[in-house]
Amino acid sequence: MRARALQAAIVCLVCVACTTQSPPATPPPPPTATAVPNATPVPTLDAATSDMHDAFLTNLNDLTSDVETLATAECTDLTAETQANPQELASIRGFAATLQRAAASQPALNSDDVRSSLSDLGKALSQLDTQLATCGIKSP
Numbered sequence: 001m002r003a004r005a006l007q008a009a010i011v012c013l014v015c016v017a018c019t020t021q022s023p024p025a026t027p028p029p030p031p032t033a034t035a036v037p038n039a040t041p042v043p044t045l046d047a048a049t050s051d052m053h054d055a056f057l058t059n060l061n062d063l064t065s066d067v068e069t070l071a072t073a074e075c076t077d078l079t080a081e082t083q084a085n086p087q088e089l090a091s092i093r094g095f096a097a098t099l100q101r102a103a104a105s106q107p108a109l110n111s112d113d114v115r116s117s118l119s120d121l122g123k124a125l126s127q128l129d130t131q132l133a134t135c136g137i138k139s140p
Contacts, residue, residue, distance in 0.1 A: 056102070
């Protein structure tokens with residue numbers, strides 16, 4: 001009987017211990033805010049705008065290729081080309097300026113691709129100016 005009384009006492013103690021409320025645990029601190037870099041919104045282009053963007057890049061890249069070809073030509077070839085087509089350099093520069101203005105004024109052309117291609121065109125024009133000076137050809 002004594003063993004049963006001891007068991008009953010232990011069960012009662014366990015029950016009392018389980019029902020006794022302990023103070024609530026301290027909640028964990030809220031997570032600290034981390035800086036999230038601002039994402040540059042990428043405009044969505046409709047089909048017509050996308051076509052315009054692609055056509056613009058094609059014209060820009062074709063012009064850059066033509067300028068690079070002239071900029072890497074031998075002096076004799078460059079001299080012959082500028083004599084055969086005296087307005088060619090002025091036309092190239094005029095078209096380049098037109099493309100630069102269009103890119104600056106049209107929101108649809110405000111893209112990394114266009115900026116990169118315009119930069120490539122600028123480098124090619126500088127290279128052409130250097131080659132013209134080397135060959136003794138006056139630039140318009």
